[in-house]
Amino acid sequence: MPRLARAEELYEAVNQLIRVHQFRDRDYICCHDVSVAQCYALETLVKRGPLRLQALADEMYLDKSTTSRVVDSLLRKQYVLKLHDPDDQRAIQLSLTPSGEALYQTIHQDLISEEASMIKDVPPEVVDGALTLIRQLTIAARNRLGS
Amino acid sequence: MPRLARAEELYEAVNQLIRVHQFRDRDYICCHDVSVAQCYALETLVKRGPLRLQALADEMYLDKSTTSRVVDSLLRKQYVLKLHDPDDQRAIQLSLTPSGEALYQTIHQDLISEEASMIKDVPPEVVDGALTLIRQLTIAARNRLGS
DNA sequence: CATTATAGTTGTTACTAACAACATAGTGAC
DNA sequence: GTCACTATGTTGTTAGTAACAACTATAATG
Numbered sequence: 250m251p252r253l254a255r256a257e258e259l260y261e262a263v264n265q266l267i268r269v270h271q272f273r274d275r276d277y278i279c280c281h282d283v284s285v286a287q288c289y290a291l292e293t294l295v296k297r298g299p300l301r302l303q304a305l306a307d308e309m310y311l312d313k314s315t316t317s318r319v320v321d322s323l324l325r326k327q328y329v330l331k332l333h334d335p336d337d338q339r340a341i342q343l344s345l346t347p348s349g350e351a352l353y354q355t356i357h358q359d360l361i362s363e364e365a366s367m368i369k370d371v372p373p374e375v376v377d378g379a380l381t382l383i384r385q386l387t388i389a390a391r392n393r394l395g396s
Numbered sequence: 397m398p399r400l401a402r403a404e405e406l407y408e409a410v411n412q413l414i415r416v417h418q419f420r421d422r423d424y425i426c427c428h429d430v431s432v433a434q435c436y437a438l439e440t441l442v443k444r445g446p447l448r449l450q451a452l453a454d455e456m457y458l459d460k461s462t463t464s465r466v467v468d469s470l471l472r473k474q475y476v477l478k479l480h481d482p483d484d485q486r487a488i489q490l491s492l493t494p495s496g497e498a499l500y501q502t503i504h505q506d507l508i509s510e511e512a513s514m515i516k517d518v519p520p521e522v523v524d525g526a527l528t529l530i531r532q533l534t535i536a537a538r539n540r541l542g543s
Numbered sequence: 544c545a546t547t548a549t550a551g552t553t554g555t556t557a558c559t560a561a562c563a564a565c566a567t568a569g570t571g572a573c
Numbered sequence: 574g575t576c577a578c579t580a581t582g583t584t585g586t587t588a589g590t591a592a593c594a595a596c597t598a599t600a601a602t603g
Contacts, residue, residue, distance in 0.1 A: 255527075256511040256514075256515060258527055259515065259523060259530075263417055263530060266413075268456070269498045269534055269538055270410060271414070275560085284590085297508065302552095310418075311590090311591070312592055313550080313551065314570090314592075314593080318552090318553095321588090335549095339599045339600070340549090340551085340552075341585065351579090361407055362408060363540070364407045365402075367403075367533070367540050368403060368406065370538060370593095371533070372496055375532070378458065379530065380402075380406055382522055383410060383413050383529075385518060385522065389518055391416055393510075395512060422591085423547045432558085433560090437565080448581080449581075449582060461561075461584080467556095469558095484580090485567080485569085486580070486582070487582085504594040529546085
C-alpha cells in the first residue's frame with residue numbers, strides 16, 4: 250500500500266474511533282455533575298497533581314482563557330481549590346478538593362468498566378498491541394504539533 | 397495485567413490520541429471556510445452520497461436539530477443542496493454541490509498529508525497493525541452503543 | 544525606575560449540541 | 574374517509590466549547 254493511502258486509512262480509522270468515544274463520553278460524564286471539559290480538567294489534576302492555570306491549559310491543549318472558565322465552574326461547584334503561589338503573586342495553584350477527587354474516581358470507574366466491557370471479546374495480546382501502537386501514534390502526532 | 401488495568405491503559409491511550417487529533421483538526425479545518433462539524437458533514441456526504449437529514453444525523457451521532465443547523469450553514473455557503481424527496485414531502489435529500497465537493501477534497505488532502513508526515517518515521521507494518529486494532533475497537537464500541 | 548514579559552481574567556464572538564415544542568406529512572385502524 | 578399515531582424537519586432555548594483581543598497586576602531585566 251502506498252504511503253498516502255496508508256495515511257488516509259489511518260486518518261479514517263482514528264476519526265471513527267474519536268466519534269464513538271466522544272459520543273460515549275458525553276453520555277457517561279454528563280449524567281454526573283460535570284461537563285466533558287470539566288471532567289478532563291479534573292482528570293489532569295489527578296494525574297499531574299496541583300498545577301498552575303497555564304500549565305493546566307498546556308496539558309489540555311486549550312487557551313488559558315478557556316481553561317480559566319472551565320476552572321471557574323469547577324470552583325463554583327467546589328471540586329477544585331485555588332491558592333496563590335507565595336513565590337509569585339500572579340500565579341495560582343489549582344488543586345482538587347476531596348469531593349473533586351471523589352467525583353473523578355466515580356466517573357473514571359464508570360468509564361473504565363465501560364471500556365472493559367467493550368474489549369471483553371478482544372484477546373488481551375491484541376489489546377496490548379493496540380496500546381503500544383496507539384501510544385506511538387500519539388507521540389508522533391504530538392511531536393509534529395510542537396514543531 | 398488484570399482486565400481492568402488493561403482497560404484503564406487503553407482508555408488513557410485512546411484519550412491522548414483523541415486530544416491530539418482534535419487539536420490538529422481545529423487547526424487544519426478552520427482556516428478554510430468551514431468549522432469542524434461542517435467539514436464532518438461534508439465528509440459524510442462524500443462517503444455515503446446523498447442522504448436525508450435524519451440519516452446524516454445518525455451517521456454523525458448528532459441530534460437532528462443540531463444537524464439541521466450544521467446543514468443550514470453549509471447551505472448558506474452553497475456547499476450543499478437541499479431537494480425535496482418526491483415520494484415523501486416531509487423528507488429532504490442532501491447532496492454536495494461541486495464547490496462543496498471541491499472544498500472537502502482540499503481539506504482532506506491537507507489532513508492526509510499531515511497524517512502522512514506524522515507517521516513518516518513509524519514502520520508501515522506498525523501502522524497496519526494499529527489500523528486493524530483501532531478498527532476493532534471502534535466496532536466493539538459501536539456495538540455497545542447500539543445495545 | 545522604565546521597559547518588557549508573564550499570569551490570569553474578562554469581553555466578545557462563533558461553534559457544538561441537546562431537549563422540547565412545533566408544523567407538516569405520511570400510515571393505519573376502523 | 575377520518576381520527577389517532579408516527580415520522581421528518583425546523584425553531585426556541587439553554588448550556589458548554591473555544592479562541593482572540595484587551596486588560597490588570599505582578600515579576601524580571603536593563
